Amino acid sequence: MPPLRSLATAVLFAALATGTAAAAAAPPKVLHMFLSTSETGLDPAVASDIATLSLLENLFDPLLRYDYLARPVKLQGNTATGLPEVSPDGLTYTFHLRPGIHFTPDPAFKGAKREVTAADYVYSIKRLYDPSLKSPWSFMFDGKLLGDAALKDKFSYATEIPGLQAPDRYTLRIRLSAPDNNFLFYLATPASGVVAREVIEAYPGQAGNHPVGTGPFMLGDWKRSDRIVLLANPDSTAVFHGTPSADPADRAIAKALEGQRLPRVDRVEVKIVEEFQGRMLGFLNGEYDYLEQVPESMTDMVIDNGKLKPDLAGRGMQLYRFPVLQTYYMWMNMQDPVLGGYGKDRIALRRAIALSYDSAEDIALLKKGFAMKAESPLPPGVLGYDPAYRSPVPHDPALANALLDRYGYDKRDPDGFRRQPRRGGKPGETEPLTLEMSSEATVGGRLRDELWRKCLNAVGLRVVFKSDKKTEIIKASRLGKVQMFESNWIADFPDGDNFYQLLYGPNAGRANYARFDLPAYNIRYEQARRLTDGPARQQLYGEMNQLIHAYNPWVPLTHVLSADIRQPWLKNYKRHPVEFTQWRYLDVDVAERERNSRAK
Template structure:
């Protein structure tokens, strides 16, 4: 990832306890999102930009030291990492005392402290079968008694949040216990996901279907203004307890210079974050050039030659006080198949052959060098750089570019050009058409052309369909 930053210090959630200190109300960070947000209910939405906002409003039991390589789990709402027993099936968390939700009319004029029962309620919202629940896979099939409760909710049409289950309990005001059906040492990582941000039940029930427009959390920022799909303004939470950064115990790879710059400083430091929605990479670049943006994260590959030829920031930018950062992002870009689609889905030999042939038709090296302008690394596994388990020495032997093998595979399983028009048909003789669904936002013409040419090389016709990112 390649990012540009004017001489400002970005707020980060790299947290340890600190004395309360107010952010600089006069300091404004102008940033942008490359696609519209959906809403600010952490349990209801799964798009990147909605979660970037909610993770600054709500807090989770655990978080990450994002400067460590690999990133390392740290406590956030919890006092410490969980006590684990019963061979990785029982987890006990102690919640920090004295953490309060932002004031809201839902609390009747009283200060509202966050408790273990709030965590129980918030985690149940992830699996509520009567609501939007894109994150239910994180807990379904895992927590003792939870699947039965989900089934009862599906049958009655009402999910009973007050019905206790053995697997998810507040043992006292500040102690949470989670019991699993089988060993899963990955649970702490799940409880650091933004979707598990802790909400207050009173707020959810007061605002109902409009809850996502009234986020009330315990985090460093509050929602000041929201013009849907246009602008989001966050303001430092005046009631936030304040945090400082200290490298997590056992953390490795922390940039010493950055850690030194952060030492002794209390977060958040910026009073207002003003976020615009700019779906065009060129539009974002021009906004940065004109001074409308202070940060340009994920600089488009098409602009890197202009900004930093040869990997070195251009002299004109240096004179303007612009800083740039270039490092592997803990992110993966991939294409996924709809396994329920009648053309590409299923596990019969011919469908498997079709998917493998499509994968072999794509020249990953060309994609990186030409389309991404060498601002990418070839993925060898689902584990991205900076994530625990990433092995830079591992090479995926199945990741091979071979149009000849792809064509031979398609011929063998009956995908042939029956009518001589240059495009293959299905084994049944019906037309073979692959539909690729992508976002209307961003400048992806080079990538789309790459896909079209790759599949054309093996006789497969591709249709590109676009829709808003949030849909």
């Protein structure tokens, strides 16, 4: 397919042509980026892959965005003038839009400048209910907006509901059927970005090929699955406001950006680079401005003893360790005939498996030091995380062996592996015990298999591995047909609820792959989700952690510390825990890039 060129490209070029002579003489500031997978259609209501979401958050505007510098994360107004007015009962949110925000040019507007209104947000949110779109983001609003059953019974954009109203041009009022402490996070996602009805209707079924938003960038050239160019939106009204910490680097970014119009560069050139080696070599050759999450298999190319190699540091590159909002864990099926159940013998077996796990070896050898031990389901940076909490289940093979001996797994085969009590047999009768762990059919998957084999064999447990594609393992997991599997969860939004829901009983068969269903846990989860972040919720989270460690449906493993490297000419870089890109805030020292290029 030939490159797609939007009308926005011509508009921007015309604007540049009429600029001052000084501006025309200045070399353009260009960010050079890559995406690790191909993009799909650029429709906020439909796209769900990370590559496409990375583009969408630069093209479309939700009501709210995250403060770039604030940690823990917090929201601030984007197209809204600020955070909404919230009624005392927590059900009504009133947003006020900033006047003067316009969609980028498109023939659908027939030559007129098209201002964003509250009605546009009503339309955009309704699109998530449109059954023809099958939006993966409908869960954010489905059943939560007051009266939205009318949209599901017989969908029509003309249907008005009390939960979604625009009383005037710049006021949006949203009413919920029940309080939801995470609701504002949904309004900072790319899926809730505003679109224009005229554009959607001008390209039936093709909205993803004609992205027209209000973001800091607009689409320039687009060669599918190969190259995308984003151009600075000349009508962008975004202005930077941030809350820096005491960190001098944060304060320097705030000083450079505070009150400045966004974006800071003229263009972003994005390539699709699926191979690890291509990304790494491209970065080292100066083709990309930063590299996030150095692949484990290539860490030795750039890092030595936890530090950037001297030749790279000598070129001015900088290494950052970034705590990703991600938890790796190994779950066990609570309904499995071998591992499942809530009796003492099964609890002892799962506890022994948890005690066998050697986190130090995992972090040192497999994660190359770029991870930290997971004490609970929550990674640092998520609201509700308790830095003082420590798991009561350490790496202790001796204790694991003692537990298994005590609770009926004391008999062994001639080859030294433990046997289990025979089901329905006489007291003392045993039968062979073999654990089955599913694993990904990749090099990394095989390395993890060997770690688990070593850990489990050390306590006398035989394990076999069943390799398959991850998508197939997940399908089988939802049907309850997988005994054990090592998985990971990345935060959809930075709140503890997003992680603790993975063990909530009613979510069994969905995100709760362990099929853990403990009334004591479920009650505390339901209580916690009605509370905002604070001491009362923190106490409930602590009690939920203790229940997880008591029954061991999970073995919390690690939280990744991403190894990120940036080039010396890149300015204002700070990775955000939730947003996918920093492109709007970044700046480029063109002269420094040229000097570096000549020095290579």
